[in-house]
Amino acid sequence: xxxxxxxxxxxxxxxxxxxxxxxxxxxxxxxxxxxxxxxxxxxxxxxxxxxxxxxxxxxxxxxxxxxxxxxxxxxxxxxxxxxxxxxxxxxxxxxxxxxxxxxxxxxxxxxxxxxxxxxxxxxxxxxxxxxxxxxxxxxxxxxxxxxxxxxxxxxxxxxxxxxxxxxxxxxxxxxxxxxxxxxxxxxxxxxxxxxxxxxxxxxxxxxxxxxxxxxxxxxxxxxxxxxxxxxxxxxxxxxxxxxxxxxxxxxxxxxxxxxxxxxxxxxxxxxxxxxxxxxxxxxxxxxxxxxxxxxxxxxxxxxxxxxxxxxxxxxxxxxxxxxxxxxxxxxxxxxxxxxxxxxxxxxxxxxxxxxxxxxxxxxxxxxxxxxxxxxxxxxxxxxxxxxxxxxxxxxxxxxxxxxxxxxxxxxxxxxxxxxxxxxxxxxxxxxxxxxxxxxxxxxxxxxxxxxxxxxxxxxxxxxxxxxxxxxxxxxxxxxxxxxxxxxxxxxxxxxxxxxxxxxxxxxxxxxxxxxxxxxxxxxxxxxxxxxxxxxxxxxxxxxxxxxxxxxxxxxxxxxxxxxxxxxxxxxxxxxxxxxxxxxxxxxxxxxxxxxxxxxxxxx
Numbered sequence: 001x002x003x004x005x006x007x008x009x010x011x012x013x014x015x016x017x018x019x020x021x022x023x024x025x026x027x028x029x030x031x032x033x034x035x036x037x038x039x040x041x042x043x044x045x046x047x048x049x050x051x052x053x054x055x056x057x058x059x060x061x062x063x064x065x066x067x068x069x070x071x072x073x074x075x076x077x078x079x080x081x082x083x084x085x086x087x088x089x090x091x092x093x094x095x096x097x098x099x100x101x102x103x104x105x106x107x108x109x110x111x112x113x114x115x116x117x118x119x120x121x122x123x124x125x126x127x128x129x130x131x132x133x134x135x136x137x138x139x140x141x142x143x144x145x146x147x148x149x150x151x152x153x154x155x156x157x158x159x160x161x162x163x164x165x166x167x168x169x170x171x172x173x174x175x176x177x178x179x180x181x182x183x184x185x186x187x188x189x190x191x192x193x194x195x196x197x198x199x200x201x202x203x204x205x206x207x208x209x210x211x212x213x214x215x216x217x218x219x220x221x222x223x224x225x226x227x228x229x230x231x232x233x234x235x236x237x238x239x240x241x242x243x244x245x246x247x248x249x250x251x252x253x254x255x256x257x258x259x260x261x262x263x264x265x266x267x268x269x270x271x272x273x274x275x276x277x278x279x280x281x282x283x284x285x286x287x288x289x290x291x292x293x294x295x296x297x298x299x300x301x302x303x304x305x306x307x308x309x310x311x312x313x314x315x316x317x318x319x320x321x322x323x324x325x326x327x328x329x330x331x332x333x334x335x336x337x338x339x340x341x342x343x344x345x346x347x348x349x350x351x352x353x354x355x356x357x358x359x360x361x362x363x364x365x366x367x368x369x370x371x372x373x374x375x376x377x378x379x380x381x382x383x384x385x386x387x388x389x390x391x392x393x394x395x396x397x398x399x400x401x402x403x404x405x406x407x408x409x410x411x412x413x414x415x416x417x418x419x420x421x422x423x424x425x426x427x428x429x430x431x432x433x434x435x436x437x438x439x440x441x442x443x444x445x446x447x448x449x450x451x452x453x454x455x456x457x458x459x460x461x462x463x464x465x466x467x468x469x470x471x472x473x474x475x476x477x478x479x480x481x482x483x484x485x486x487x488x489x490x491x492x493x494x495x496x497x498x499x500x501x502x503x504x505x506x507x508x509x510x511x512x513x514x515x516x517x518x519x520x521x522x523x524x525x526x527x528x529x530x531x532x533x534x535x536x537x538x539x540x541x542x543x544x545x546x547x548x549x550x551x552x553x554x555x556x557x558x559x560x561x562x563x564x565x566x567x568x569x570x571x572x573x574x575x576x577x578x579x580x581x582x583x584x585x586x587x588x589x590x591x592x593x594x595x596x597x598x599x600x601x602x603x
Contacts, residue, residue: 216257
């Protein structure tokens with residue numbers, strides 16, 4: 001028993017020694033230390049009257065920036081590129097860990113060979129979830145004098161958030177510069193015994209405001225989805241009314257919640273309440289690095305609920321009559337295809353999880369910067385490329401359990417003649433007789449190959465099939481997919497505009513440009529949600545009109561659209577108006593066709 005206890009003690013001592021050694025070791029940073037915000041502080045404050053040199057004249061001159069909150073301290077030392085960054089880090093580590101400096105002795109020291117400066121950083125955090133007050137103390141005199149003893153000439157600044165209270169040397173001292181978010185002091189000449197004591201008290205409203213910021217949209221969206229499911233199974237409401245209400249409850253609460261959340265979020269991320277909270281609870285001043293990941297709670301909750309909601313949705317509105325009509329061999333094929341696809345999906349999870357783990361490891365596991373720089377790209381290649389490779393390797397297995405499309409001479413001759421008259425080049429016509437083709441009425445035109453599902457042939461007459469096929473060809477001719485991409489890609493780029501600007505070091509911290517840039521993603525999302533569906537609906541109705549002008553058969557057009565809606569696996573998706581959808585309801589399409597027929601003088 002004594003031997004076992006001694007072994008446990010030795011193991012614990014070894015683990016503590018390793019952790020202690022890692023805490024005090026200097027390691028290469030994975031991030032830029034001399035970032036634009038840090039460099040800009042010295043440039044901007046020097047212009048406002050502080051005695052800071054425009055450039056570092058010698059290898060002994062260094063910039064020192066101390067950002068101190070209630071539960072965090074961040075020290076950055078910037079030297080010329082001729083000074084080894086690791087040497088700066090070792091000097092900073094010695095000052096912090098081998099002298100009495102309460103606010104810095106638990107921090108990790110990192111270094112980086114940045115483009116304009118070689119730099120070292122020490123970040124110490126004492127954040128605690130639920131904390132309402134915090135106080136941090138840093139011996140700024142020891143820090144400055146210690147760097148001098150190491151052979152450097154520090155030009156040092158102290159930055160304290162405006163929501164905090166600072167006592168410098170036991171007394172309150174007026175800041176040298178008052179900024180938008182921070183108060184600034186020049187501490188280059190502070191005596192050895194000078195201490196900076198920062199106190200922060202949390203506003204009582206802050207937790208409630210943060211909860212609203214994080215949970216408002218997901219709660220509204222989940223309640224809307226649950227309400228939609230309740231309405232969908234309310235038997236006392238007529239079916240057509242239920243279908244319409246279901247889509248409104250499923251879509252409008254989430255979209256409305258986002259619309260209400262945007263102005264609140266733009267205001268809230270600039271309040272002192274959120275800054276106090278991330279300081280006290282997370283020990284940092286980075287909003288994106290703390291609450292950003294927590295915003296994923298909503299989408300993850302919706303992803304967890306949606307599979308159950310979709311299953312219930314199919315039970316409420318799905319069309320099971322199609323599957324009941326299928327012969328046993330087709331049902332068996334569908335099960336085999338489902339089994340193979342599920343096997344491929346499970347295998348694809350391996351590179352997906354591995355790639356995601358590599359991407360996350362580059363952010364959270366200490367490693368050389370030269371390695372961390374390429375890990376996200378490597379992880380992305382494994383994540384996407386591995387999944388595509390698995391699908392490629394199993395393509396023959398999937399084909400072996402799927403009935404291949406076949407040719408129909410009579411149908412091919414008629415449709416080739418039809419599409420040729422419409423001015424659309426088609427070189428081959430195939431009929432999809434697989435399990436999917438027998439259950440889903442579809443027509444696709446890809447690279448000159450026209451594929452018509454067997455189900456589409458079964459439910460439509462020859463004239464109706466002509467209309468649907470020609471409509472697909474006309475739609476691609478008048479609005480090719482590449483043209484839609486030219487509209488979608490710029491809008492998608494605007495959604496991530498702030499991140500792109502920060503990636504290339506072009507982000508602005510000056511008002512009003514910062515607010516303008518922050519608003520652009522929300523406007524772009526609004527365009528994706530509201531403007532793009534309007535464009536898609538307009539193009540679809542225009543394709544219906546152009547096709548009718550060529551076929552000149554209104555009865556066949558109406559019959560084709562009605563049959564497609566009635567035989568869809570989810571008929572309500574065709575018959576009911578879908579909010580924010582690029583596809584209008586059946587009645588609107590039929591009304592537009594009749595209006596076009598009247599203009600064409602068709603009876």
